[in-house]
Amino acid sequence: MSKSIIKAVHIAKKDAKIYFFKWPNITFGLSLPAIIYLAFSVGKPTEISSTVSGLVAMAALFGAGAIQSVALPLERATGTFDRLLTAPVSLTTIVIGKALGGLFFGIVLSIAYSLIVIPFSGTTLTNPFLFTFGVVLSAYAFSALGVCISAPFRDIPEAMPPATLIRVAMVFLSGVLIPVATLPSFLQTIAHLLPLTYAVDMLQQAMTGQIAAQLLLLDALALVAFSFFFSVIAVLILRRTLH
Amino acid sequence: MSPESAVKVSNLTKYYGDLLAVDHASFEVCRGEFFGLLGPNGAGKTTTIRMLTGQTRPTSGNAVVAGSDIAHQPIKAKERVGVVPEVSNLYDEMSAWDNLIFTAQLYDVPKDERDKRAKELLELFGLYERQKDRVGVFSRGMKRRLTIAAALIHRPDILFLDEPTTGLDVQSGRMIRNLIKELNESGTTIFLTTHYIEEADQLCQRVAIINQGKIIAVDNPEKLKATIEEHHIIEVSFSPVKDLNDKLRSLKHVSSVSRVGDKFRLHAEDASEVVPILIDFGRENNLRIMSINTLKPSLEDAFVQITGLSPEVMATEKDQVRREKSASVG
Numbered sequence: 001m002s003k004s005i006i007k008a009v010h011i012a013k014k015d016a017k018i019y020f021f022k023w024p025n026i027t028f029g030l031s032l033p034a035i036i037y038l039a040f041s042v043g044k045p046t047e048i049s050s051t052v053s054g055l056v057a058m059a060a061l062f063g064a065g066a067i068q069s070v071a072l073p074l075e076r077a078t079g080t081f082d083r084l085l086t087a088p089v090s091l092t093t094i095v096i097g098k099a100l101g102g103l104f105f106g107i108v109l110s111i112a113y114s115l116i117v118i119p120f121s122g123t124t125l126t127n128p129f130l131f132t133f134g135v136v137l138s139a140y141a142f143s144a145l146g147v148c149i150s151a152p153f154r155d156i157p158e159a160m161p162p163a164t165l166i167r168v169a170m171v172f173l174s175g176v177l178i179p180v181a182t183l184p185s186f187l188q189t190i191a192h193l194l195p196l197t198y199a200v201d202m203l204q205q206a207m208t209g210q211i212a213a214q215l216l217l218l219d220a221l222a223l224v225a226f227s228f229f230f231s232v233i234a235v236l237i238l239r240r241t242l243h
Numbered sequence: 244m245s246p247e248s249a250v251k252v253s254n255l256t257k258y259y260g261d262l263l264a265v266d267h268a269s270f271e272v273c274r275g276e277f278f279g280l281l282g283p284n285g286a287g288k289t290t291t292i293r294m295l296t297g298q299t300r301p302t303s304g305n306a307v308v309a310g311s312d313i314a315h316q317p318i319k320a321k322e323r324v325g326v327v328p329e330v331s332n333l334y335d336e337m338s339a340w341d342n343l344i345f346t347a348q349l350y351d352v353p354k355d356e357r358d359k360r361a362k363e364l365l366e367l368f369g370l371y372e373r374q375k376d377r378v379g380v381f382s383r384g385m386k387r388r389l390t391i392a393a394a395l396i397h398r399p400d401i402l403f404l405d406e407p408t409t410g411l412d413v414q415s416g417r418m419i420r421n422l423i424k425e426l427n428e429s430g431t432t433i434f435l436t437t438h439y440i441e442e443a444d445q446l447c448q449r450v451a452i453i454n455q456g457k458i459i460a461v462d463n464p465e466k467l468k469a470t471i472e473e474h475h476i477i478e479v480s481f482s483p484v485k486d487l488n489d490k491l492r493s494l495k496h497v498s499s500v501s502r503v504g505d506k507f508r509l510h511a512e513d514a515s516e517v518v519p520i521l522i523d524f525g526r527e528n529n530l531r532i533m534s535i536n537t538l539k540p541s542l543e544d545a546f547v548q549i550t551g552l553s554p555e556v557m558a559t560e561k562d563q564v565r566r567e568k569s570a571s572v573g
Contacts, residue, residue, distance in 0.1 A: 078332070083346070087321060087350060088350060
């Protein structure tokens with residue numbers, strides 16, 4: 001078990017070394033959250049705490065997901081993924097390693113956004129510990145989602161459109177730009193099936209310090225459950241590609 | 244599986260959709276053996292190696308590699324195996340050193356051993372001076388050497404090599420062949436796929452011939468040659484050089500003809516019957532016989548006899564096979 005985790009960390013470090021500065025990561029991970037926010041939220045009356053939590057959650061979503069939209073399809077196209085397949089490493093370890101690689105990028109990007117947005121918005125971060133915990137949980141869930149989405153594809157142009165579409169749709173439905181409570185009831189149901197909804201809620205509670213213990217627990221459990229679910233699906237998809 | 248067995252393959256079959264890539268392949272490789280899987284491109288060699296090394300799952304059948312069943316204990320099997328694919332699967336963005344260290348980490352090489360082994364291998368393969376360079380700038384031969392080095396970092400019992408000399412210049416090819424030979428002499432079991440008949444003849448203690456996914460024969464190269472020794476081969480060259488395949492094939496007692504450079508190889512049951520006919524043939528067609536020899540059958544002759552394929556098919560490179568396949572699909 002511990003050996004598998006160590007190998008997963010080695011895979012994550014390798015991905016970080018190779019893919020952190022790839023151009024699609026910079027464009028999708030770094031700029032897309034800001035572009036979406038500027039395009040849809042500037043000038044609209046919104047709570048400043050929800051603006052910050054929404055932007056940071058988006059940074060985690062696009063940052064953590066972007067790296068695996070590039071890494072996995074590229075490795076399968078170039079054959080380097082076979083290096084992992086021929087090594088004594090299980091598919092579960094590979095998926096965890098890939099998700100950890102995305103997690104690092106998601107955390108780095110979320111912290112970068114937090115450091116810019118919080119001072120400029122004039123708000124204060126009430127519970128930094130909970131905020132960091134929320135960023136880590138969210139980034140892992142989004143990274144696992146990224147692995148899951150890119151797992152069936154064998155090149156970047158194929159993997160990018162569905163990955164971007166799913167993430168942008170989540171942004172509109174998860175309370176980042178429009179509060180979930182104002183959505184029609186069927187869209188609210190869909191919103192509760194998306195990990196970003198729980199990430200935004202958790203980060204907002206950390207920002208304001210108005211903590212509802214039950215809701216917070218639900219957010220945390222939902223993000224853990226999504227991480228587990230996406231990882232299992234990613235393993236199943238990769239296993240299927242071996243047939 | 245006997246304790247002397249390194250690889251035991253039983254009825255291994257692989258379908259890609261409706262395409263049967265490997266058809267109930269069965270063979271055994273002994274420990275310390277230099278074993279070759281010989282066949283034309285598209286015969287199923289790479290698919291076989293991919294199944295044995297965990298890159299794709301068999302549709303049916305099973306295989307035991309290094310004492311572990313690949314279906315039930317794949318990780319245990321992979322721990323004792325090194326894999327050298329036909330095309331480099333190293334990370335171009337990383338340095339030669341980092342590629343070796345990453346591979347060592349995946350194979351649980353102890354931390355205090357990693358640097359030592361990486362240094363030893365880079366020196367052995369003549370890449371130590373380039374250790375910090377990105378692999379992306381390496382030549383094909385350098386990449387192939389580094390891929391072999393990476394496959395050896397955990398000191399495997401069995402080394403799988405898929406077409407290790409394909410696409411390399413003569414000097415790099417010779418260097419790789421010598422390295423593999425030395426590895427085998429030091430006790431590593433070698434499982435090599437190749438479509439170069441001469442390479443299989445020079446290197447392998449035993450050869451399995453595969454065609455259209457089927458294993459047709461498994462034996463020592465010398466025994467395979469002996470199976471066709473009742474056939475005589477006459478090598479003849481004429482001046483001027485012309486395409487005479489069809490005319491020569493129609494001669495009495497000649498069973499088949501192949502062209503090797505400016506010479507023709509005629510297969511017959513008795514060379515003494517064919518030689519006078521050839522002399523008459525030259526005279527009748529105003530051709531001067533430049534040389535005429537009877538030859539011992541080569542592995543290529545055995546291959547031709549066993550598979551019914553022409554040696555030219557073996558010379559067809561993979562890219563060409565792919566183009567032809569996609570053209571036929573299109």
